[in-house]
Amino acid sequence: MTQRPLIVALDFPDREEALEFLTTFKNKKLFVKVGMELFYKEGRAFIYDLKEQGHHIFLDLKLHDIPTTVKRAMKQLASLEVDLVNVHAMGGVEMMRAAKEGLMEGTPANGSIPTCIAVTQLTSTSEEVMQKELKIAGTLNDHVIHLCHRVKDAGLDGVVCSAQEVQLIRKHIPSPFYTVTPGIRRNEDASDDQQRVVTPQLASHYGSDAIVVGRGITRAEDPLAAYEQYEKEWRQGI
Numbered sequence: 152m153t154q155r156p157l158i159v160a161l162d163f164p165d166r167e168e169a170l171e172f173l174t175t176f177k178n179k180k181l182f183v184k185v186g187m188e189l190f191y192k193e194g195r196a197f198i199y200d201l202k203e204q205g206h207h208i209f210l211d212l213k214l215h216d217i218p219t220t221v222k223r224a225m226k227q228l229a230s231l232e233v234d235l236v237n238v239h240a241m242g243g244v245e246m247m248r249a250a251k252e253g254l255m256e257g258t259p260a261n262g263s264i265p266t267c268i269a270v271t272q273l274t275s276t277s278e279e280v281m282q283k284e285l286k287i288a289g290t291l292n293d294h295v296i297h298l299c300h301r302v303k304d305a306g307l308d309g310v311v312c313s314a315q316e317v318q319l320i321r322k323h324i325p326s327p328f329y330t331v332t333p334g335i336r337r338n339e340d341a342s343d344d345q346q347r348v349v350t351p352q353l354a355s356h357y358g359s360d361a362i363v364v365g366r367g368i369t370r371a372e373d374p375l376a377a378y379e380q381y382e383k384e385w386r387q388g389i
């Protein structure tokens with residue numbers, strides 16, 4: 152994966168809006184994230200559009216199903232040759248191993264296998280919701296660390312987590328282990344539906360390998376200026 156990218160979440164309803172947004176960046180090559188909303192509407196063709204423009208791509212579909220289905224789905228996604236894909240760690244070790252197998256089988260002979268990471272606990276989940284609603288016992292940190300061990304057992308490359316958990320992960324999980332962290336907000340930003348938010352500077356200080364920023368950039372009046380500000384704060388750290 153490229154060094155410490157700021158990944159822009161292209162959370163748009165269709166290709167036209169996403170491409171219009173990207174024109175703001177002129178010919179800058181970004182690391183972009185395509186999630187369910189855009190992929191379910193535009194499918195593989197849009198990934199080819201982005202590749203043609205030279206962007207790095209995180210295909211954020213968070214697969215979570217029985218191992219055979221995940222393996223077959225990953226095999227299909229592998230042929231897209233994106234940079235980064237993911238599953239839910241809660242699918243279990245067998246499912247995560249199957250994801251990796253599917254990627255290996257589906258990657259063309261001269262291609263490189265995408266980095267594959269697993270979502271631990273969504274950044275929109277608070278510890279209270281995790282314990283009371285989802286009935287997961289223990290602290291949120293314990294749960295995230297437990298899942299990180301399972302991700303490592305499965306041979307995946309790292310996790311999606313909140314930057315709040317990165318220092319703890321570094322303490323418990325041997326490197327290399329990517330930590331890709333959404334839920335990034337500057338102090339002046341609204342949290343929206345995110346619960347475990349961290350500023351770009353702190354994410355950098357805690358040691359995140361990548362930050363994911365959506366609305367802070369996509370809904371800014373001047374997305375390029377917002378991107379540059381996030382990028383500056385992320386690069387400077389503390």
Ligand SMILES: O=c1ccn([C@@H]2O[C@H](COP(=O)(O)O)[C@@H](O)[C@H]2O)c(=O)[nH]1
Pocket residue numbers: 160162186270272273274275311312333334335343345363364365366367
């Ligand atoms: O735990 C997770 C996993 C994925 N996401 C995704 O990241 C972006 C964040 O967007 P913001 O607008 O910056 O909140 C979004 O696409 C989510 O699907 C996440 O937030 N948390």
